Amino acid sequence: FVEAARSLAERAMAEGGSSPEARLEFAFRCLTARRPTTSERTVLLQGWLAHRDRFKSDPKTARLLIHTGASAPNESLDPSELAAYTAVSSVILNLDETITKE
Numbered sequence: 001f002v003e004a005a006r007s008l009a010e011r012a013m014a015e016g017g018s019s020p021e022a023r024l025e026f027a028f029r030c031l032t033a034r035r036p037t038t039s040e041r042t043v044l045l046q047g048w049l050a051h052r053d054r055f056k057s058d059p060k061t062a063r064l065l066i067h068t069g070a071s072a073p074n075e076s077l078d079p080s081e082l083a084a085y086t087a088v089s090s091v092i093l094n095l096d097e098t099i100t101k102e
Contacts, residue, residue: 003070005093006068008030008089011030014074023085024036024041047087052080054084055080062084063079066086
């Protein structure tokens with residue numbers, strides 16, 4: 001599951017645009033087939049910022065997270081940012097809407 005979240009995070013970073021807002025919206029749309037509401041967008045961004053700050057202050061934990069799974073992470077991406085996108089991608093993967101495709 002962590003590896004799936006990291007894969008989505010890598011895809012969002014590669015294809016989702018250059019801003020965190022655009023990348024988070026891309027990941028959300030990939031899994032729910034709709035744009036996030038304003039409040040959802042705010043929660044995703046605040047979560048990403050909190051995770052990014054935590055992972056920047058603890059790079060060892062960021063590296064442990066992004067190296068979970070059989071495939072290697074994209075080494076060209078900033079580990080702290082990738083870990084933050086991975087954490088938020090995990091949240092999106094766990095949404096009832098994502099799981100049940102209402």
